[in-house]
Amino acid sequence: MTDSDLDMVLEWRNHIDVRKYMFTQHVISWVEHKSWYERCLKIPTKHLLVFQLQGTPHGFISFSQIEGGKIADWGFYTAPIAPRGTGQLLGKEAINFAFTNLGLCKICGQALSYNEKSINFHLRFGFQQEKILRVQDLDERNARTVICFGLLKNDWYMNQKGKVYVG
Ligand SMILES: CC(C)(COP(=O)(O)OP(=O)(O)OC[C@H]1O[C@@H](n2cnc3c(N)ncnc32)[C@H](O)[C@@H]1OP(=O)(O)O)[C@@H](O)C(=O)NCCC(=O)NCCS
Numbered sequence: 306m307t308d309s310d311l312d313m314v315l316e317w318r319n320h321i322d323v324r325k326y327m328f329t330q331h332v333i334s335w336v337e338h339k340s341w342y343e344r345c346l347k348i349p350t351k352h353l354l355v356f357q358l359q360g361t362p363h364g365f366i367s368f369s370q371i372e373g374g375k376i377a378d379w380g381f382y383t384a385p386i387a388p389r390g391t392g393q394l395l396g397k398e399a400i401n402f403a404f405t406n407l408g409l410c411k412i413c414g415q416a417l418s419y420n421e422k423s424i425n426f427h428l429r430f431g432f433q434q435e436k437i438l439r440v441q442d443l444d445e446r447n448a449r450t451v452i453c454f455g456l457l458k459n460d461w462y463m464n465q466k467g468k469v470y471v472g
Contacts (some may be wrong), residue, residue: 306353313363320385326420356395361386364395376411410458418450427454431464
């Protein structure tokens with residue numbers, strides 16, 4: 306992601322079909338977005354990526370490395386108008402990038418319990434469900450349930466061997 310992607314990523318992030326599945330669900334202002342971006346740029350273990358298909362941007366991914374850099378939490382969304390199948394392409398590309406370019410040995414994901422698409426997405430890529438958390442929002446009254454997933458590098462490459470991914 307570069308400065309020139311800022312407007313586009315904010316538009317995607319604020320779309321109701323994305324925002325309703327995020328931990329923070331308010332409409333993000335330009336000032337908040339810009340300050341988040343500038344904060345991230347200063348953190349060497351944070352990676353903000355735009356997924357492109359034939360030069361057209363179709364989604365956003367972030368990796369935040371923890372545990373000495375070998376493990377990362379990821380977050381992602383496809384552009385609300387992205388064609389069917391984009392999520393699968395984004396996922397495969399991002400996972401390969403993380404294990405190859407970032408040198409990770411594990412990717413961790415978290416999905417709100419009502420986000421069936423993300424839960425299926427993680428399972429389809431071979432993530433294991435590792436725990437279920439009850440999270441109390443700071444700014445809302447309700448507690449929410451979060452499903453935590455993990456994917457090991459070894460499992461990913463074992464699963465990919467000889468396998469043609471059909472979605
Ligand atoms: C989470 C997210 C990336 C998942 O993407 P996705 O649903 O796998 O996206 P795809 O377009 O690849 O797949 C859509 C459906 O078409 C199917 N599909 C994939 N490729 C296909 C193809 N070539 N032809 C027909 N169908 C296809 C998929 O199997 C999927 O089926 P499902 O709805 O039964 O799961 C996307 O839904 C999203 O951005 N959601 C909002 C933000 C969000 O929740 N982010 C994650 C927070 S944890």
